Amino acid sequence: MFPQLFVLLSLAEIAFATQLVDKDTQKPLSEAEAFSNFISKSIFGRRNFNLRQSHVPETVPPSFFAYAGFDNGGFGYNGIATFAHLPYTICTKSESDKTFDIGIVGHPFDLGVSYRPGARFGPNGARQGARRLSPVAGWDLGHNGVNPFRDWASVVDCGDISNAPFDKMEAIHELEAGMKSINSRTPKNMSVSEAVRLITIGGDHTITLPILRALHATWGPVAVLHFDSHLDTWDPKQLGGGVTKYAEVNHGTMLHIAHEEGLLSNNSNMHLGSRCGLLDEHYDLNNDLRCGFGMIRAREIDKLGIDKIVQKVVDRVGDKYVYLSVDIDVLDPAFAPATGTIEPGGWTTRELLTIIQGLSSAGLKIVGSDVVEFTPIYDNAAETTGIAVGDIVYEILHWMVQVPVKKPS
Template identity: 55%
Template structure:
């Protein structure tokens, strides 16, 4: 489901066009020719029925109204009956939109499954206190793509067994932001950790952190280095390659993934080769695989 929303950004806008851009990047992924060279599986021809619900109809003129509309869209989509009695509740992969949209997705997963552990791929922590990021100007200003995880914690949507992956951006308060991040239930894997412990070390740490819980995976495309994903609102140098990210995602097989998203794709900043759009579409492909092949579904 698309979430065309980008009025919660603190840098470059444009992610409202992300859902269409990701779909455009997926044109080369044909359902009858998408056999994974590594696993020999085709997620589109497995047991699950995968449906594109289109974009949620959101206003661009009022953040508070738009997020209520997105809450409603998630409630409607997740309230549909599936054709599989064993798994009656649809599992949604959201195409963003800026990262604020994940708050609506987490509200939806909480309503259907209770608290979840979040694996948050990003260059930024996104647990900033709204009083710090938003300036305390208004409640409206405090709900944004850098505070949504703080708000999710305050609303009781997520477990204290969540974790960031790929973090490298500076914080605003050297001690206070990290303390608040821990209070919000997050551990952290930094981008350069991959140089020391490798892909398997990263996946091992992520899986140990969320073990025994239902998992929501949120991928901000800026977890990738701008060389691999220039089309994003708040790019940070020193990130992972597309191959590294895909390998890490593949390494998360075995988790009970009940929802996911790919956000902060702003097509206007991409190059003619559609580098970011292709990467984002492939990440969505990987996330679908995690959902379809998780142990609850395969059992």
């Protein structure tokens, strides 16, 4: 049997070889010639593709993907990581006047955490998570043909605001000064929106305090929409206080302090997605009410649904200027494991994005935003949290583009 098979295979090989005949000489090709001829005619042979100049290997600047396009080799893993491959601008300098309308700015700060540190690396992690976003591919299936990077607003990455790594109070003042400097810039399209607006990537939640301080000169008290599993209105006597003034300022007390400083609108603020333990049976909730907050708990989404949640927020905020603060731990750990103080039972990424889009469609006047508490070291290999942060910022950007703002008269 085996000898017969060998003979059959040999005959088949011979028949194949005799087909590879040089037309000029009409002689069978040798085995080496047949192999060479096959390679030269296959996709693996070296061919003259007339490569375009843009395909010649070269270094890739930060904004390459934003302008080159997919067809010119501008894939998401190329280039130095700015957020969504946006142009980098030094937004704090007066030379940046009239060059941008919306800025993405990082606050690499985590000196205010009470549990797991590492959020100082959040801005870098978020930029990595946003690699597949880009002005050249900024349209999607959920926003009726709007590309927020290429609408009326000029959007840039402002980089990170440098702050002290060892002294919390010094760092907070540096963040406030940096934000005030950027907020003072004249927007590029002032006829559409009268002020520069910023989406800040943290950093721990303490950064909301210097941001609100910086915004106050322009907008006065604002309604804070606080997407978070925790209240963050804890009286410093309850969380970190009673020993030193230094310890009173942290990521769980900053909204209490903001209220005491007159930075919040009265009774128009809301917690959304709340679920957390309390330090006292009554005091924490009573103090939260005193700070002017209403609440939609995480589990209420199953009873209310998204449309009613959006309507409750709209009814409470009214015509106030809105500051949106998104702690990534508002999401369930299944969707955002990389955060410092995890609380199970949260919202899905889809639910959060849909609620934000609903607030945008309602026309609430957003003047600033942050996305905080992303701690990349706890993320998984798929970068689940970092990618979620990128999409949340993208959704907030849509809101800012959809709702231009005028300064208070």
